[in-house]
Amino acid sequence: MLRDEGPLVPMAGCTDLYVALNFGTLTETRFLDLWRLDALRTIAIREGALSIGALATHTDLIRSPLVRRRLPMLAAAASEIGGVQIQNRGTLGGNVANASPAGDTLPVLAAADATVVLRGAGATRRVPFSSFYTGYRRTVRRPDELIVSFEIAPIRGRQRFRKVGTRAAQAISKVVMAVIAGETPRIAVGSVAPTVVRARRTEAALAAGASVAEAQRLLLDEIAPIDDIRSTAEYRRRVTANLLARLLAPRSA
Amino acid sequence: MSSRARKAVGRNVLRKEGHDKVTGAARYIDDLTFPGLLHARTIRSTIPAGEIVKVRFKGDRAGFTLVDHHDIPGRNIVALIDEDQPCLAERKIRHVAEPILLLVHEDREKLRAADVQIEYRPSTPNYDPERSAITFKKIAIDKGDLDAGFAAADVIVEGEYRTGLQEQLYIETNGVIAVPGSSVAGAAGGITVYGSMQCPYYVHRALVILLGLPAGKVRVIQTETGGGFGGKEEYPSMMAGHAALAALKTGRPVKLVYDRVEDMLATTKRHPSIVRHRTGVTRDGRLTAIDIDAVLDGGAYATLSAVVLSRGMIHAAGPYRCDHIRIRGRATMTNTPPNGAFRGFGAPQTQFAAEVHMDRIAERLGLDPVRVREINALRPGDTTATGQRLGKDSSALQVLREAVTRTGFRKRRRALAGTNRGIGLSLFFHGSGFTGAGEVKLAAKASLALTHKGARIHVASTEIGQGTRTMLAQIVADALGVRYDDVDVNAADTGEVPDSGPTVASRTCMIVGRILERCAEEMRARLGRLTPRQYLRAFGPLVITKQYERPAGMVWDDTVYKGDAYGSYGWGCDVVEVEVDRDTYEVRPTAFTTVHEIGKAIHPMLAVGQIEGGSAQGLGYAILEDVVMRDGRMANATLTNYIIPTSLDTPPMQVVLLENPYPHGPSGAKGVGEMPIDGPAPAVINALRHAGFDLREIPATPERVMLTSSVESTQRTPRTPRKSQAWV
Ligand SMILES: Cc1cc2nc3c(=O)[nH]c(=O)nc-3n(C[C@H](O)[C@H](O)[C@H](O)COP(=O)(O)OP(=O)(O)OC[C@H]3O[C@@H](n4cnc5c(N)ncnc54)[C@H](O)[C@@H]3O)c2cc1C
Numbered sequence: 001m002l003r004d005e006g007p008l009v010p011m012a013g014c015t016d017l018y019v020a021l022n023f024g025t026l027t028e029t030r031f032l033d034l035w036r037l038d039a040l041r042t043i044a045i046r047e048g049a050l051s052i053g054a055l056a057t058h059t060d061l062i063r064s065p066l067v068r069r070r071l072p073m074l075a076a077a078a079s080e081i082g083g084v085q086i087q088n089r090g091t092l093g094g095n096v097a098n099a100s101p102a103g104d105t106l107p108v109l110a111a112a113d114a115t116v117v118l119r120g121a122g123a124t125r126r127v128p129f130s131s132f133y134t135g136y137r138r139t140v141r142r143p144d145e146l147i148v149s150f151e152i153a154p155i156r157g158r159q160r161f162r163k164v165g166t167r168a169a170q171a172i173s174k175v176v177m178a179v180i181a182g183e184t185p186r187i188a189v190g191s192v193a194p195t196v197v198r199a200r201r202t203e204a205a206l207a208a209g210a211s212v213a214e215a216q217r218l219l220l221d222e223i224a225p226i227d228d229i230r231s232t233a234e235y236r237r238r239v240t241a242n243l244l245a246r247l248l249a250p251r252s253a
Numbered sequence: 254m255s256s257r258a259r260k261a262v263g264r265n266v267l268r269k270e271g272h273d274k275v276t277g278a279a280r281y282i283d284d285l286t287f288p289g290l291l292h293a294r295t296i297r298s299t300i301p302a303g304e305i306v307k308v309r310f311k312g313d314r315a316g317f318t319l320v321d322h323h324d325i326p327g328r329n330i331v332a333l334i335d336e337d338q339p340c341l342a343e344r345k346i347r348h349v350a351e352p353i354l355l356l357v358h359e360d361r362e363k364l365r366a367a368d369v370q371i372e373y374r375p376s377t378p379n380y381d382p383e384r385s386a387i388t389f390k391k392i393a394i395d396k397g398d399l400d401a402g403f404a405a406a407d408v409i410v411e412g413e414y415r416t417g418l419q420e421q422l423y424i425e426t427n428g429v430i431a432v433p434g435s436s437v438a439g440a441a442g443g444i445t446v447y448g449s450m451q452c453p454y455y456v457h458r459a460l461v462i463l464l465g466l467p468a469g470k471v472r473v474i475q476t477e478t479g480g481g482f483g484g485k486e487e488y489p490s491m492m493a494g495h496a497a498l499a500a501l502k503t504g505r506p507v508k509l510v511y512d513r514v515e516d517m518l519a520t521t522k523r524h525p526s527i528v529r530h531r532t533g534v535t536r537d538g539r540l541t542a543i544d545i546d547a548v549l550d551g552g553a554y555a556t557l558s559a560v561v562l563s564r565g566m567i568h569a570a571g572p573y574r575c576d577h578i579r580i581r582g583r584a585t586m587t588n589t590p591p592n593g594a595f596r597g598f599g600a601p602q603t604q605f606a607a608e609v610h611m612d613r614i615a616e617r618l619g620l621d622p623v624r625v626r627e628i629n630a631l632r633p634g635d636t637t638a639t640g641q642r643l644g645k646d647s648s649a650l651q652v653l654r655e656a657v658t659r660t661g662f663r664k665r666r667r668a669l670a671g672t673n674r675g676i677g678l679s680l681f682f683h684g685s686g687f688t689g690a691g692e693v694k695l696a697a698k699a700s701l702a703l704t705h706k707g708a709r710i711h712v713a714s715t716e717i718g719q720g721t722r723t724m725l726a727q728i729v730a731d732a733l734g735v736r737y738d739d740v741d742v743n744a745a746d747t748g749e750v751p752d753s754g755p756t757v758a759s760r761t762c763m764i765v766g767r768i769l770e771r772c773a774e775e776m777r778a779r780l781g782r783l784t785p786r787q788y789l790r791a792f793g794p795l796v797i798t799k800q801y802e803r804p805a806g807m808v809w810d811d812t813v814y815k816g817d818a819y820g821s822y823g824w825g826c827d828v829v830e831v832e833v834d835r836d837t838y839e840v841r842p843t844a845f846t847t848v849h850e851i852g853k854a855i856h857p858m859l860a861v862g863q864i865e866g867g868s869a870q871g872l873g874y875a876i877l878e879d880v881v882m883r884d885g886r887m888a889n890a891t892l893t894n895y896i897i898p899t900s901l902d903t904p905p906m907q908v909v910l911l912e913n914p915y916p917h918g919p920s921g922a923k924g925v926g927e928m929p930i931d932g933p934a935p936a937v938i939n940a941l942r943h944a945g946f947d948l949r950e951i952p953a954t955p956e957r958v959m960l961t962s963s964v965e966s967t968q969r970t971p972r973t974p975r976k977s978q979a980w981v
Binding site: 026058083162164168170175230232239 | 835900
């Protein structure tokens with residue numbers, strides 16, 4: 001359908017789409033409702049990797065024992081999205097496809113080295129999460145493709161997640177960070193650049209034995225936050241540095 | 254009459270309109286429709302200052318009606334205090350979102366799509382209230398001899414405090430429907446306006462002047478209203494004017510309902526303030542001189558700035574005794590949308606400054622914050638800044654001591670010292686009713702009509718969620734000696750009810766409630782031993798109308814700002830504990846206790862509801878609510894980006910009610926609606942100071958807290974994180 005009758009806008013939970021509709025920023029008028037495609041909601045282990053259907057809602061993620069065991073930072077991110085109603089409707093695929101730099105699951109998927117599984121009429125492609133976004137709100141997804149699932153290989157190291165959103169619910173992140181602490185640290189930060197940032201240089205330095213202070217300095221070079229109506233670049237920089245130290249530190253003495 | 258009816262006052266009876274609200278039967282303005290209804294859209298200025306050069310409508314005009322200032326039959330003003338604000342701009346533009354014309358069409362979608370281009374000649378805007386060329390109002394209060402006061406001081410403490418804009422954020426946005434024709438007294442022609450509003454008679458007066466109609470041809474009916482907080486005090490007069498002009502021009506009913514963005518962009522907000530204190534104090538903590546200078550940013554037109562300033566200045570010295578006081582205040586014009594009424598009405602701003610300053614005085618003297626307040630708190634028999642001698646119902650010390658005991662304040666303060674947590678308090682008061690001679694000038698009326706079972710209340714006081722109908726019916730039920738269920742309340746319809754004044758200023762219970770109590774007392778006397786049914790059969794209808802009567806001995810001189818500023822004051826003390834996240838500088842209130850002395854809680858649950866809601870709104874004011882203005886325009890005019898607290902951001906609240914009856918209030922009641930919002934902000938800032946963050950300005954956003962924290966937490970070794978700090 002997407003190919004033959006396109007262009008059509010896929011609709012999942014509509015928690016982003018309706019906002020755009022209400023603001024009059026949604027120019028398209030033809031939609032494809034995915035909500036009933038239960039097959040795209042499955043969360044399972046496939047060939048050793050955690051596979052999460054694109055239509056899995058945030059509530060599904062929070063409740064899934066598999067997610068909680070294999071990717072607890074994703075359950076943590078999901079539980080801080082919007083409020084309960086949004087969690088019941090909003091989907092992981094929608095959060096990723098919407099491509100907001102403030103999307104809360106994005107740093108998690110980036111740090112987890114997730115693979116985005118895209119399917120069009122002809123074929124299925126697998127795109128590493130780190131090459132999924134090409135710029136501010138732009139992705140490699142073609143108009144005739146859907147995101148069908150995400151695959152995440154087993155992760156070694158402590159998973160940590162922190163969202164900074166000013167209030168306890170219904171908040172858009174000012175800074176959002178996912179860290180896998182361990183021998184090969186992985187660090188991803190959202191809301192501090194046009195797309196989610198995977199901090200490869202900081203990771204490499206840490207793996208080579210750099211101090212936390214050095215890592216903080218490097219990380220600040222890898223992000224490009226701005227002043228906007230929600231916060232300031234200065235705040236985002238300082239908080240990013242603080243969170244890095246916090247999330248790298250051992251959790252309890 | 255039987256006096257067996259169970260007392261209603263003091264009991265948590267069911268709300269009059271509770272059932273309808275809970276079941277969804279209550280109909281708000283946007284639920285209503287009329288045959289032939291048209292919709293209106295307001296075309297607004299996009300520049301903060303300048304002149305309109307040309308207005309162009311692009312596209313097909315079929316089905317559209319345009320309404321502009323040429324269509325105004327009366328005077329082009331929104332009548333309130335000053336007459337400076339046009340209902341529709343003619344040429345001059347003084348702020349962004351100033352209404353210029355209305356588009357009317359039967360299809361909301363077409364209306365939204367219509368393209369109107371306005372060409373301007375811009376001029377330079379001013380956003381600084383201290384540099385304004387236009388002062389709307391100045392107020393001076395003098396007591397004693399300031400120089401003598403400073404001469405007696407051992408220490409002088411100075412400080413400057415700032416507060417920001419705040420949006421009322423009622424759940425229901427502003428909306429009205431105007432219908433041609435008013436059926437009052439069979440009058441042909443005229444206009445009827447339905448709407449979400451606090452003050453039907455303000456709207457009525459504004460329409461009479463705008464439309465040049467006799468009073469009898471204008472009828473205003475309040476519809477079920479989803480909150481106001483002051484935000485529906487003056488703006489509905491403007492909107493009613495717009496809808497009425499459109500209805501008169503088209504001869505059809507016209508609906509004008511704002512969406513959230515328009516409501517936030519265009520309607521009034523709380524006045525930002527800059528307040529400077531200079532205080533003389535003895536080494537042992539006694540205040541000898543208070544010198545205050547305050548500026549309120551009024552926005553582009555005067556609206557209610559004069560009276561907001563007045564209440565602000567009268568409360569500026571806080572609930573403290575001092576013989577030598579000088580207060581100077583002014584409200585000035587800036588090129589931003591007009592600021593107006595908001596719960597507290599100037600008092601939250603000035604008491605913020607007073608209470609933060611008080612903690613700094615204590616700190617300077619090495620006294621604890623409770624002690625310095627105990628020494629100076631106003632007691633019965635003391636005089637306020639305006640020279641008002643306080644009666645026995647003055648409870649500053651009582652609320653302070655109660656709050657300190659309930660929270661173990663001093664012990665907590667020691668326990669939290671040196672951590673990232675802090676505890677702070679604030680002591681405050683709030684005058685009930687209009688300021689000074691306001692109530693005398695207003696001469697509010699209320700009526701009570703006998704019904705077969707009991708009585709029906711006729712007042713213009715509006716139910717806006719706070720419980721007006723319920724509380725007034727309780728007062729009448731007891732005074733008349735009938736059951737609460739046998740008292741009902743007429744709609745606030747100017748065609749049917751007398752002018753009992755606006756629903757503002759914490760005056761509805763104390764002032765209007767008392768007038769009704771007097772009506773009920775007289776009705777009871779008239780009935781004698783007859784039941785209402787017997788009376789009606791024997792004598793026919795009985796309606797009793799009474800007018801406000803000034804309590805004996807109350808005097809006020811407006812020319813020198815001296816005398817009894819208010820009939821009575823409520824008294825409050827807040828204690829708040831906060832925690833500052835070391836990584837993110839976020840401030841989280843973790844515990845909140847408030848003690849309120851309100852004379853008499855007519856309906857304890859509603860009173861506590863007002864206090865909890867007002868306190869939550871005050872915590873939002875203190876910590877989160879930040880109106881971001883860019884080039885004179887609110888840049889974050891959405892619920893997503895203007896952050897108010899959710900229930901998860903609101904700490905558990907302990908509310909303690911104390912009752913020191915006011916002799917002239919119904920059952921001793923004073924006002925309660927506004928006072929709760931006076932206390933939280935200074936208590937939070939004082940708690941932050943205790944935690945090591947010295948702020949003089951609200952909101953205490955993380956960005957601001959970050960700038961006051963000298964030690965970068967990145968330079969410290971991270972400690973063991975607490976549970977709330979990191980997930981997983
Ligand atoms: C009140 C509120 C609070 C919110 N809070 C948060 C928050 O805290 N954190 C956060 O990150 N987000 C938040 N959001 C945004 C939103 O809820 C999330 O991004 C959510 O995950 C979107 O999922 P959805 O299924 O509703 O997407 P939709 O609205 O259905 O779609 C969003 C976009 O993705 C596309 N799309 C959806 N599914 C697919 C697919 N399978 N393949 C290809 N394209 C697809 C759609 O075409 C559309 O462009 C909030 C939204 C609201 C309204």
